[in-house]
Amino acid sequence: MKLPRLLLPLFRALGLAAFAAASAGAAKVAxxxxxxxxxxxxxxxxxxxxxxxxxxxxxxxxxxxxxxxxxxxxxxxxxxxxxxxxxxxxxxxxxxxxxxxxxxxxxxxxxxxxxxxxxxxxxxxxxxxxxxxxxxxxxxDWARSRPSNAPAQLDASDEEPSQRAPENNPAFSRWVDYTKPxxxxxxxxxxxxxxxxxxxxxxxxxxxxxxxxxxxxxxxxxxxxxxxxxxxxxxxxxxxxxxxxxxxxxxxxxxxxxxxxxxxxxxxxxxxxxxxxxxxxxxxxxxxxxxxxxxxxxxxxxxxxxxxxxxxxxxxxxxxxxxxxxxxxxxxxxxxxxxxxxxxxxxxxxxxxxxxxxxxxxxxxxxxxxxxxxxxxxxxxxxxxxxxxxxxxxxxxxxxxxxxxxxxxxxxxxxxxxxxxxQVRETLVNHSVNGSFALRQGPWKLCLCPDSGGWSDPKPGKAPPGSPPFQLFNLDQDSAETTNLYAEHPEIVRRLGELLKQQILRGRTTPGPVEQNTGGDDWPQLAWMKQFQ
CATH class of the missing domain: 3.40.720.10 (Alkaline Phosphatase, subunit A)
Structure with missing residues (x-):
């Protein structure tokens, strides 16, 4: 069946439009x-x-x-x-x-x-x-071997090598089979x-x-x-x-x-x-x-x-x-x-x-x-x-x-x-080497520790006597974190602490079903959560 001559320009136009749309779509997702x-x-x-x-x-x-x-x-x-x-x-x-x-x-x-x-x-x-x-x-997951000449402190029949040779111990090398993937x-x-x-x-x-x-x-x-x-x-x-x-x-x-x-x-x-x-x-x-x-x-x-x-x-x-x-x-x-x-x-x-x-x-x-x-x-x-x-x-x-x-x-x-x-991110959780937490929201940052949580002074456990348990900073006004505003803004401390606790327990900070944190929600660095009931 032949198309009437008058309809040919219309079909050509429709075809070109469809091709252009497809090309635009392809460019969009390239x-x-x-x-x-x-x-x-x-x-x-x-x-x-x-x-x-x-x-x-x-x-x-x-x-x-x-x-x-x-x-x-x-x-x-x-x-x-x-x-x-x-x-x-x-x-x-x-x-x-x-x-x-x-x-x-x-x-x-x-x-x-x-x-x-x-x-x-x-x-x-x-x-x-x-x-x-x-x-x-x-x-x-390293391939393991058990050499016959392993020293006695490594020779445990039913234990993982890591129980006898910590992973940062050179002796652990003797438990690795380097010939296997x-x-x-x-x-x-x-x-x-x-x-x-x-x-x-x-x-x-x-x-x-x-x-x-x-x-x-x-x-x-x-x-x-x-x-x-x-x-x-x-x-x-x-x-x-x-x-x-x-x-x-x-x-x-x-x-x-x-x-x-x-x-x-x-x-x-x-x-x-x-x-x-x-x-x-x-x-x-x-x-x-x-x-x-x-x-x-x-x-x-x-x-x-x-x-x-x-x-x-x-x-x-x-x-x-x-x-x-x-x-x-x-x-x-x-x-x-x-x-x-x-x-x-x-x-x-x-x-x-x-x-x-x-x-x-x-x-x-x-x-x-x-x-x-x-x-x-x-x-x-x-x-x-x-x-x-x-x-x-x-x-x-x-x-x-x-x-x-x-x-x-x-x-x-x-x-x-x-x-x-x-802006797309409302909050951000910070984490230090010893597992200390902080929560950032807008200019405010709440550190759930009295110290650096790391290698700088005051080192963990070395905060001056009488220091507040937490640290609150306004980064817009104090980007060098020199002034702890914990005592001046208890309401902000409470709000941020409760928000961080919720984000941890939900297993996620994005919309979606509650997820589980590996190992549950009870580890030493979360002791601060008891203050936000």
Whole structure:
């Protein structure tokens, strides 16, 4: 049957309209590539885009900031490494897991629960090629052996090795079968590939890992080293040298990007090992800043970022690649903060505390997002944001709902990134190395401890006699947290304490059904909840 000649223009118009609508829809949902670069123990003030008085320039990170959005009130979910990394990948506060305080070690059991949705597994199910390069620090299920020559204190027939050899004890290496694959690492948590190390660079075992295997087993023990090149004594492989780690993982990240042909979107999680201890800049960087080894190491970190940005540009990938640069917590005291001050350099930019602390210096971090054409270039944002929001942001990018039992504390930043909203997060829970809590809401911050909760003064248990049990700060008026307003505003203390208690007991801070915290709701760091009945 032929169409009447008069109707042909109408059908052609309808066809073109349908094609245009389909094309527009396809353009709308076209997923971007994602590169997440995570520095280790780097302060905001270590980046010249944040700190015009920095003692060294960071031109590559600065260029990222000029091309995207720079956040001033961004936070890690914890003031130390492991819990921050758990939150980035799961969208859940790490204190809801079995890890209530401190960090994992190289032989630690897995922190991420089996079957839990991660950013990598979410993206993988939507067609992404997913890769991780660098520092894992979330534990593994190591293959176990029981050597016949194990010393008596390790020779317990029915006990786990960890009962006799703590996971941070070099002797634990004798219980590991390095010839067999380890489980519940990156490739079991959604990554197609992994190359890197098990924990921090100052934690044994000092071996390279690829996918689910040890590249070469340790053959001997290396002696410990003191600051600034500090690492713990422990087992090391013949092909492993601490000073080579940052260059090697940078090369691996670049190689992954060079293999991408544009047919599938990709996600690269590039977890740097620096400027965390051991502070050992490569020979080409040693002395470059004329300050300290830490300054030279920060410049080497900047160069690693530059290598990633370079290959994205050369491969014509940068226009559809969302790049995030952040740190896992604040600058560490291992950087020798007093020495840095002699060069008029302040990694914390006037904030109180440092890595491990409940104070802002422990968890306020550099956070930069570049996405050409979607995120305004050279823009600055004061919204309260957290790394934990990465999961929900990715879900909204994919226009896919998250399961009720996933990303319980994650809020999408997409409305902020695209200029549709000024604020998406109402509250934020802070957490210190000893498991102390704080709640942020607007300008107010309530610390549920009388001390730093970390390594700065007053150290845990060392608050001056007669100190209030909690600390309340107005960050708009007192960003350095110098004046405790606990006594002046009991109503705010009560409101924030009750709100935090509710958020903990609900197992989530986002809408949805009540979830369970691992291990229940009774651990020592929650003793303060009794005051908010």
């Amino acid at each position: 997923p971007p590539n994602i590169v997440y670069i995570l520095a280790d123990d780097m302060g905001r003030g270590d980046i010249s885009a944040y700190n015009p008085h920095s003692a060294w320039p960071t031109p590559h990170i600065d260029s990222l900031a000029r091309g995207g959005m720079q956040f001033a009130d961004a936070h890690s979910s914890s003031a130390v490494c492991t819990p921050s990394r758990y939150s980035i990948l799961t969208g859940r506060y790490a204190w809801r897991s079995r890890l209530k305080e401190r960090v994992a070690f190289g032989y630690s059991a897995p922190i991420i629960e089996p079957g839990r949705l991660t950013v990598a597994s979410l993206l993988k199910t939507h067609g992404y090629t997913t890769a991780m390069v660098g520092k894992w620090h979330l534990g593994f 380890f489980r519940q690492g990156p490739v079991d948590d959604g990554f197609d590939s992994f190359f890197g190390i098990s924990a921090s660079l100052d934690m044994f075992p000092y071996v390279w890992l690829r996918n689910d295997r040890v590249v070469a087993p340790p053959t001997h023990e290396i002696a410990g080293s003191k600051l600034p090149a500090m690492w713990r004594a422990g087992p090391i492989a013949d092909d492993f040298a601490h000073i080579d780690v940052l260059p090697r993982i940078t090369t691996e990240a670049v190689d992954f990007l060079q293999r991408q042909d544009g047919r599938r979107p990709f996600f690269l999680y590039f977890a740097l090992t620096a400027p965390h201890t051991p502070i050992i800049p490569a020979q080409d960087f040693a002395g470059r800043t004329h300050t300290t080894p830490y300054g030279d190491f920060c410049v080497q970190v900047d160069q690693a970022v530059g290598e990633v940005l370079r290959v994205l540009k050369e491969r014509h990938l940068e226009e559809n690649t969302l790049v995030i640069f952040a740190a896992d917590n604040g600058c560490s005291p291992a950087a020798n903060l007093p020495q840095l001050r002699t060069f008029h350099h302040d990694p914390q930019m006037g904030l109180r505390g440092a890595k491990a602390d409940i104070y802002e210096g422990g968890h306020r971090i550099p956070f930069i997002v570049r996405w050409p054409g979607r995120v305004a270039a050279n823009s600055h944002n004061d919204a309260l944001v957290c790394q934990i929001d990465f999961m929900a942001t990715c879900a909204e990018l994919l226009d896919t709902p998250l399961p009720a039992n996933a990303a319980e504390d994650s809020v999408s930043l997409l409305p902020i990134l695209t200029g549709k909203s000024a």
